[in-house]
Amino acid sequence: MQTPAHAGRLITPAMVGVALVLLTVPLWIAKVGLYQYIGVEILIWAIYALGFNLLLGTAGLPSFGHGAFFGIGAYAFGLTQFHVAANLWVCLLGGILAASLAGALVAGFVARRRGIYFAFLTIAFGQVFWFIAMKARNVTGGEDGLLPIARLPADFGIVSFDLTGNTALYFFVLALFLATVVALWRLTYSPFGRVLSAIRQSELRAAHLGYQVVLFKMLAFIVSAAFAGLAGSLFAMAQGGAFPEVMALHYSGYIVMMVLVGGGLVSFWGPVIGVVVFLLARDLLGAVTLTWMLWFGLLFVAVILFKPEGIAGVFQDLRRRFSRQPAAPAQPAARSTS
Amino acid sequence: MSALEARQVHVRFGDRVVLEEMNFSVAPGELHGIMGPNGAGKTTFFNVLTGRVRPSRGQVLVDGKDVTGLPPHRIAALGVARSFQIMTLFDEFSALENVALARPAFRAQALHGHRAAIGDPEADAAARLVLDEVGLGSKADVLARDLSYGERRALEIAVALAQEPRVLCLDEPTSGLGSDGIARIAEMVRRLKGRLAIVAIEHDMEFLFGLADRISVVHWGQVIAHGRPDELKANPWVRRSNLGRFG
Amino acid sequence: MFNLIPFLINGLTLGLLFALIALGFMLIVGVMEQINLAHGSLFALGAYVAYALLGPPLPLPAGVGEWWAELPLGLRYVLALVVAPCIVGLLGILIEQGMRRTYGKDPLFGLLLTFGAAMVIEDVIRSIWGTRDYILPTPDAISGGFIALNLIWSTYRFFAAFAAFVFILLTWLLIERTRFGAVIKAGAHDSEMVRALGYDLAKLRIAVFAIGTMLAAAAGVIMAPIWGIRPHMGVDAVIPAFLIIVLGGVGSFWGAVIAGLMVGMVIGLTAAYASEWSLLSMYILLIVVVTFRARGLFGKKSILEA
Numbered sequence: 001m002q003t004p005a006h007a008g009r010l011i012t013p014a015m016v017g018v019a020l021v022l023l024t025v026p027l028w029i030a031k032v033g034l035y036q037y038i039g040v041e042i043l044i045w046a047i048y049a050l051g052f053n054l055l056l057g058t059a060g061l062p063s064f065g066h067g068a069f070f071g072i073g074a075y076a077f078g079l080t081q082f083h084v085a086a087n088l089w090v091c092l093l094g095g096i097l098a099a100s101l102a103g104a105l106v107a108g109f110v111a112r113r114r115g116i117y118f119a120f121l122t123i124a125f126g127q128v129f130w131f132i133a134m135k136a137r138n139v140t141g142g143e144d145g146l147l148p149i150a151r152l153p154a155d156f157g158i159v160s161f162d163l164t165g166n167t168a169l170y171f172f173v174l175a176l177f178l179a180t181v182v183a184l185w186r187l188t189y190s191p192f193g194r195v196l197s198a199i200r201q202s203e204l205r206a207a208h209l210g211y212q213v214v215l216f217k218m219l220a221f222i223v224s225a226a227f228a229g230l231a232g233s234l235f236a237m238a239q240g241g242a243f244p245e246v247m248a249l250h251y252s253g254y255i256v257m258m259v260l261v262g263g264g265l266v267s268f269w270g271p272v273i274g275v276v277v278f279l280l281a282r283d284l285l286g287a288v289t290l291t292w293m294l295w296f297g298l299l300f301v302a303v304i305l306f307k308p309e310g311i312a313g314v315f316q317d318l319r320r321r322f323s324r325q326p327a328a329p330a331q332p333a334a335r336s337t338s
Numbered sequence: 339m340s341a342l343e344a345r346q347v348h349v350r351f352g353d354r355v356v357l358e359e360m361n362f363s364v365a366p367g368e369l370h371g372i373m374g375p376n377g378a379g380k381t382t383f384f385n386v387l388t389g390r391v392r393p394s395r396g397q398v399l400v401d402g403k404d405v406t407g408l409p410p411h412r413i414a415a416l417g418v419a420r421s422f423q424i425m426t427l428f429d430e431f432s433a434l435e436n437v438a439l440a441r442p443a444f445r446a447q448a449l450h451g452h453r454a455a456i457g458d459p460e461a462d463a464a465a466r467l468v469l470d471e472v473g474l475g476s477k478a479d480v481l482a483r484d485l486s487y488g489e490r491r492a493l494e495i496a497v498a499l500a501q502e503p504r505v506l507c508l509d510e511p512t513s514g515l516g517s518d519g520i521a522r523i524a525e526m527v528r529r530l531k532g533r534l535a536i537v538a539i540e541h542d543m544e545f546l547f548g549l550a551d552r553i554s555v556v557h558w559g560q561v562i563a564h565g566r567p568d569e570l571k572a573n574p575w576v577r578r579s580n581l582g583r584f585g
Numbered sequence: 586m587f588n589l590i591p592f593l594i595n596g597l598t599l600g601l602l603f604a605l606i607a608l609g610f611m612l613i614v615g616v617m618e619q620i621n622l623a624h625g626s627l628f629a630l631g632a633y634v635a636y637a638l639l640g641p642p643l644p645l646p647a648g649v650g651e652w653w654a655e656l657p658l659g660l661r662y663v664l665a666l667v668v669a670p671c672i673v674g675l676l677g678i679l680i681e682q683g684m685r686r687t688y689g690k691d692p693l694f695g696l697l698l699t700f701g702a703a704m705v706i707e708d709v710i711r712s713i714w715g716t717r718d719y720i721l722p723t724p725d726a727i728s729g730g731f732i733a734l735n736l737i738w739s740t741y742r743f744f745a746a747f748a749a750f751v752f753i754l755l756t757w758l759l760i761e762r763t764r765f766g767a768v769i770k771a772g773a774h775d776s777e778m779v780r781a782l783g784y785d786l787a788k789l790r791i792a793v794f795a796i797g798t799m800l801a802a803a804a805g806v807i808m809a810p811i812w813g814i815r816p817h818m819g820v821d822a823v824i825p826a827f828l829i830i831v832l833g834g835v836g837s838f839w840g841a842v843i844a845g846l847m848v849g850m851v852i853g854l855t856a857a858y859a860s861e862w863s864l865l866s867m868y869i870l871l872i873v874v875v876t877f878r879a880r881g882l883f884g885k886k887s888i889l890e891a
Contacts, residue, residue: 002430002481003431003432003435003456007454007455007456008454008455008456008457009454010454060693062693062696064700109872109876113875115693115696116620116692116696117875119622119696120827120875121871121872121875123820124824124868124869124871124872124875125868125872127820127824127865127868128865128868128872131862131865131868135862186451186452186454187451189454189455190450190452190453190454190455191444191447191448191449191451191453191455192448192449192450193451194439194455195439195448197428197430197431198428198431201428201430201431202427202428204422204426205422205426205427205428207409207410207411207414208388208390208411208414208419208420209411209414209439209440209497209501210411210414210415210445210501211411211445211448212411213411216448249817249820250704250707250817253703256700257701257704260697290712291708291712293711294708294709294712297701297704297705298705300701300704300705301683301701301705304687304694304697304698305683305686305687305698306686308694
């Protein structure tokens with residue numbers, strides 16, 4: 001990813017633009033043939049995807065088992081609600097914390113690796129967590145899932161918002177989404193994020209410059225797991241339950257595909273684009289054919305083969321063409337020599 | 339006391355002995371060259387000095403302190419910087435960003451996730467100084483992958499320099515360059531001489547013999563000849579082999 | 586202790602089948618220098634194609650489906666064992682063509698591409714056959730059980746072990762006793778040299794990919810009556826395949842076989858004590874092995890170290 005123009009700022013013009021557009025969604029969502037809940041879904045998955053891209057796009061670490069953290073966030077949110085306190089903030093914290101702890105555990109094993117070993121380890125861990133979720137019926141409800149999870153009110157002390165309606169929930173999730181965007185933008189273009197990017201481009205050189213590579217990979221992993229946990233918690237709340245299928249390999253594959261198709265390898269906003277395209281395809285294509293998922297998979301394969309920069313990459317190309325700059329070659333990740 | 343020293347370093351990969359009884363030292367301000375045919379073990383030796391390979395036997399000392407077996411990032415933090423023969427630059431970053439990352443001041447705050455890494459005038463100025471030293475001042479904002487080969491070689495050294503090292507290990511810094519490029523690098527290294535300890539692996543005889551205070555000839559993983567350039571010119575082995583084809 | 590014997594035999598059977606999957610996986614890794622994450626889905630596809638050939642009549646024109654279904658099950662089973670791998674092998678060639686574009690690029694792309702292929706194959710399976718479990722019909726001659734030594738044995742498990750053994754033997758003969766096999770081994774060791782010697786590296790890669798895929802599909806057909814047929818059975822095959830080549834080393838035939846038997850035994854024994862968690866033991870074993878990174882019992886440093 002090349003350093004974008006406003007990397008040093010906390011809040012960029014793009015963020016403001018996106019925020020304004022998203023704020024108006026409830027006004028026109030029904031008029032375009034969609035419904036409010038998809039807005040909620042898109043934002044939740046966008047949080048998940050942005051956090052995931054810190055790991056994949058910035059640090060170059062392909063995690064194929066990230067659904068585990070999404071799922072752990074969902075289950076932890078529900079379990080906290082049932083057993084600790086039916087307070088929104090406590091439950092969200094529980095979800096994030098549980099996912100972060102799981103992330104730390106897995107990171108301990110995977111951070112020393114990269115490439116193929118890293119990928120397989122994440123698959124194995126994803127399967128282990130999925131297995132546990134399916135078999136530990138007493139805790140997780142097994143295949144039937146953990147139900148019912150209520151939409152707790154957003155209580156700020158002086159004022160409390162009821163989130164049972166989709167529009168109210170949408171605005172709540174939007175606030176968290178914008179906070180996520182600001183946080184991850186800053187993180188990506190902070191010294192920490194720069195080192196992660198350096199590690200992706202040449203782990204060898206980064207180590208010889210004095211950076212403790214394993215530590216950085218671990219932290220990146222934990223942070224991305226934390227955001228997955230936040231997204232998972234919101235997901236559990238939005239759909240009223242936590243289910244083991246989000247931890248299956250297939251589901252973990254969705255986030256990889258979304259992020260890549262959207263252009264996460266070359267753009268901060270790529271993951272968000274990918275989420276929008278995926279969920280819109282699900283609804284619009286899904287109404288026409290039951291095999292929409294297959295078409296999206298083929299799109300993913302085509303993107304890898306012909307345009308790994310994804311949709312965001314296409315936009316960047318167009319922008320370059322119109323400003324008549326030389327095109328940058330499509331080599332998002334230099335092969336690390338080690 | 340030597341800035342960097344290797345004592346009886348022995349490296350074996352499986353049942354293949356790559357380095358045998360390597361003794362080596364470089365004093366602060368000295369330039370100690372290493373030459374030898376391909377496959378002699380020179381780069382493996384560098385890997386041992388910088389922590390990438392752990393010797394089967396022997397010791398590596400930095401400023402008298404035993405660092406044998408320490409990982410690369412620890413040895414780098416002790417003031418040993420290295421450039422690579424096969425260039426390992428951060429191609430997506432600009433020349434300025436490449437250099438900025440190497441600075442100890444940046445490294446000290448590397449875990450800060452809350453600050454912006456860009457737009458710090460002090461850091462930028464310091465990084466530009468390093469670029470000026472290697473002649474890349476005007477190319478600060480060019481992406482590393484868009485630089486010419488000669489410029490990339492210069493950047494390769496600049497990144498190592500930016501680490502403010504006590505010992506600079508250069509692995510074939512003129513590899514692939516024409517006589518102009520070699521001369522430029524030689525000039526650069528000449529300016530650095532005296533300020534820090536330099537170890538340089540090189541194939542170019544003029545370069546080494548013109549700059550080095552001492553040279554070690556490495557062949558089959560051993561130091562077969564060692565001494566000042568004028569002493570080595572008289573060395574029968576050096577004269578007999580292709581290495582001593584001039585002087 | 587004596588009661589463990591059926592579980593040990595099961596473990597042995599599983600081990601031979603895992604070795605078969607791993608051999609196919611390893612051939613591809615050796616010559617392509619890429620990991621094929623879709624290997625498991627091809628294994629699954631083998632099982633599904635076999636089900637198509639042995640299950641309810643297919644809706645083919647001119648009553649061909651009904652005619653086929655009328656044929657004796659034994660005949661159809663033997664044909665399925667041959668035909669299913671061939672069909673899946675063709676798909677394998679298709680994947681190899683796609684992977685060509687990722688040669689020389691960051692290995693991440695090969696990984697993502699084969700992952701995408703795996704997802705697509707799984708979705709194709711879901712579209713055609715749905716998500717429910719299927720059972721593969723097997724001929725009476727190899728079904729059922731028998732009693733010996735006061736224990737009940739499954740006839741099919743013995744047949745499965747035998748079939749796996751035959752396929753492994755055929756693979757061994759191919760690699761060790763034919764010139765083609767010698768070229769494969771050379772190609773795994775030094776692809777540049779093979780090309781310099783005049784062999785068409787591209788054709789070699791296609792052939793190896795096809796063979797590796799066929800072995801996976803064959804394993805899928807044989808494994809189907811033991812594991813059942815479900816869309817996500819692929820990941821349960823590719824994980825032990827990877828584990829086995831980490832344990833046995835890339836490029837070592839006997840390493841793959843012995844490591845395969847070891848992994849099979851671990852699962853077989855776990856099944857004796859906690860049957861629900863037996864597959865889980867495989868994932869945990871992978872984590873443990875990769876963490877302590879055995880370079881391999883027989884093999885040398887491999888491309889996995891990239």
